[in-house]
Amino acid sequence: MSDVKSVTALGGKSFGGLVRVAEAPLQGMITVRGDLGLASVKEAATGLTKAEMPATGRIETGAEGAIAWMSPDELLVLCAYADAAPSVPKMEDTMAKDFASAADVSDARAMFRLEGALSREVLAKLSPADLSVEGCAVGQMRRTRLAQVPAAIWFTDDETASVICFRSVADYVFALLKTAAQPGSAVGLAPAG
């Protein structure tokens, strides 16, 4: 699509503390708005990702990407970065008969991965959401905030979290995660019963 390579906000910065924090590589992201019950919306999202349609508050992963439920009329479709821009007009075609929209937002975001047993604890220093195993099980999509900015969080396993924030605050969020993961600051909560 371009002779010039896109770059992420932080060039893949990482930090090792209580957990490993790293900026994720380029990630395709498409916002889909519309009635989630519409067959065309479902087809547009699942066709691209080969993932199931997510139930309320969940994220489903498929062979070619993932679909996250963002609100009663909004999905976030995750796909390969290179596929996002060309997929938007295709999805719009699929949904053309209905009132539904798609927009490429891949470059509007930054994404981080947290790896380690204390991932939930580190995030709980910054987010008021219940990020315990019971409160945010693997497969749940949690839209919340990290300190003063919006963020979406989900766990791919009990020790690995993905975090999406706006690109302009990537520096801020990275510094937040670094602070929350500083050595010596483990909270040491009992394992959930």
Place this chain on the structure above:
Amino acid sequence: MSYRLQDRGRLIDRSDKITFTFDGKTLDGFAGDTLASALLANNQMLVGRSFKYHRPRGIVASGAEEPNALVNLGHGARMEPNQRATTTELFDGLTAVSQNRWPSLDHDIGAVNAHLSRFLPAGFYYKTFLYPRAFWKSVYEPFIRQSAGLGRAPEEKDADTYEHFNTHTDVLVIGGGVAGLTAAKAAADAGAKVLLFEQTAVWGGRSPVDGGIIDGLAASAWVDRTVAELEAMPNVTLRLRAMGAGVYDHGYVLGYERLTDHTPDKDGPRHRLWRIRAKQIVTATGAIERPLAFAGNDVPGVMLASAVRDFQENWGVVPGKRMVVATNNDDGYRTALLLNAAGVEVLRILDAREGGGGELMGEARNAGIRVDCGRGIGKVSGGKRVKHIQICMTNGTGGAMEEIACDGVAMSGGWSPAVHLWSHTGGKLLWDEAQAHFLPDFSRPPTGADGQAMVRTAGSTSGPMELAAVIQDARSAGADAANGAGFKAKTSKRPSVETATEAPMLPVWQMPGRADYHLKSKSWLDFQNDVKVTDVELAAREGFESVEHTKRYTTLGMATDQGKLSNINGLAVLANALGKPIPQVGTTTFRPPYTPISMGAIAGEARGEIFQPVRKTPIHGWLDAQGADWEPVGHWRRPYAIPQKGESVHDAVMREVTNTRENVGLLDASTLGKLLVKGPDAGRFLDMLYTNMMSNLKPRRCRYGLMCSENGFLTDDGVVARISQESWLCHTTTGGADRIHAHMEEWLQTEWWNWKVHVVNVTEQYAQIAVVGPKARTLLEALGGMDLSADALPFMAWADGKIAGIPVRVYRISFSGELSFEISVRAGQGLALWEKLMEAGKVYGVMPYGTEALHIMRAEKGFIMIGDETDGTVIPQDLGLDWAISKKKEDYIGKRAQARAHMMDPDRWKLVGLQTLDGSVLPDGAYAVGEGINANGQRITQGRVTSSYHSPTLGCGIAMGLVHRGPDRMGEVLEFPGTDEKTYRARIVSPVFYDPEGEKQNV
């Protein structure tokens, strides 16, 4: 003298000696000591001076309720004032300095106030410093500031870090004494997820000192066993040094954990603020002993009876060799018995009750301690420590029956449940006559969203002071909390408890009961703020009937201890003086935090680099490396100018304007809001939002639009581009992106919910670079890839294509009056395009420019700026923007408001240009004055400056302003007095100073 015993002190480790300093003196203590116990062990009984009279003050309590022993802890970047010695764990190298004394603790000049105390009663300041009024600012306030206050504010930046932690739990138990442990166990046994907080460094609360047998075990052994059981449960989290600071609605609780106060060299945060969402809260915060109000009760060496035995049993220190115990209840006997057992001479137990106490009195007598019933203390004498006491009748006037020499007094005025947390979020209280204290009214608890009790109390917080009842109450509180959180509490065997049976206490609010004025004026209620019995009585005489008013008038309970010792005694004295029953007078309001928490904990991670989010565009780093002078715009930082080496910011701005007008400039416009509005009803929707038509805009074309609030006032502006049949891209101001997005969503969700429109905020998806100046097209053509000729891309059109191999969308729009292209590019390629433009532009003299150059160029063209020409009271018609208001449309947001008489009034101030006669720059915001004065005696004004700059293009100052009937008064000269004593004279001119025909931008 206070000293260390050889065979007491369950919490100290005598093999681990610790060195610390107090007022520069090097002293020794042991691991496990608090600063208070270590000071007492070193015979340091004088620890501070009181707030008002600078009276010598010693340690009176052993925990969070201590009013006197406040010190300045640490130094430099770790200096902190008003730290409570009783809750400060000793560590090696601790440095403490006493407060509120000068030049030294022993010789304090301010102590002269004590001799003036009869001239400094309650309300003294209010009464004295009223007149003459002019004296307040220059004489009274500086004097009061100098003499008042406790610690000094730190001057260095805090060296420590702090953090927040959010957690959810079924049951939160606050307090780790036997009641808290029992409640936690009961809730955990039911399967609930339990979080247990204890504010001190040890479990067990008072019981290991106060004794009693639970389940056949001594209290301390029972505590150890129960803690071990809880630690073994996977659903229980236990935290020491963690205080419940505040209880709020919906089960939200703030907890305050002190992680490294006792080990300052350890890594990690110093304090952690827990933000807990609990389904059920159990407060097992115990009770607080009350002092007795007798004359001289503030002399160092007079302590709470419970504190005396805490110091002895926990840390092995006692305040004196010859002690007297004064009590109105059986609990005081425990202190006498323990002192006696440790070999300390107990000269007398003065029991205020004619009939004396219960079983414990017998024990005391058997131990050979003399017990005098119906007796109390008339007066304590001694300056910096207790020397003598006078014994009197409980109900007498204070005539001394006997004077005895002693060096310490243990006093007990009964116990008040620590109902603070129960009360924080609306739990009500009842007065218990038998125990003379307020206890929780269980029929009116703090309630959750379901209307059911959300907070429960356990143990002595509920009222019962006797161990068996405490345990029983805690068991049911824990079970109730588990049930309230949706679990099913198990029935378990009731534990057996053995304690002494006690005789009823006798309320004693003043000792002796008929004390004269002189004695009452030396009977302290609030030790820290120097409030005596006579102050509260004076307040009552002066008409302060409400306890809240009396509190503020006398400052009772307003010190850093928030009246933990003084509140109940004070309101009882007030009730007495008013001749009302105590419950009718009531308590003051209990507010969080329970004890002061650090500012650092409140701030959490938000400091330094992450104090606030800074939004950065993809080009931010490049500009920063070039030395951009940043200014905040919302949370963004935008370059005000990009000075070259050695160049002033002003010179840089002038150069940037000139270079852009003569060659070509680049502006990072990425921060502008970009809202994608899409759907079958999008055109109709935009026609309502903007004052002009957007539905008839042709695809591939742009139009400038204005947005108003429903009150008609101009709220945002920007260029709208029609992308396709059903989609438009709306540019907003930098600060307006989120606000306008919300504005659109609000109208769509509330008013036009059935219109088919989606709004997606794509602001950050694109970097946007403005390429501006006569050589702009040449530069872009040099990079190649698109036909940007005037025919292919006329003014106010847009086109997609590739420039230098990068996919872009080019908008031909201008905010400078020059030939201008705004190039939108994926954010991930924004920097690459910028760098290519800079590189290719070298030969054309390309330079980046900042927001000030942008402002000057738009002002030269007479373009308005939201926030400069508008301030929430300005309508588009005021700014001569009638051309951008559709006359054809039936409606748009703000239309009706703009038709109101005041909005149509020809007398409104309207936009004009202003040019000073001497070419100087008008002060921004200056007012044009007219003839005469208004009703307030102020000069009549007839206009104001809204934007003002030096224009390098014109070589003089230019300004815009709103002037009364301005456009009708072209050529008139107005006067603008500045704040620099000068008066500026400026002529009303057209706001368009530069290229009024638009020849430059239309090439």
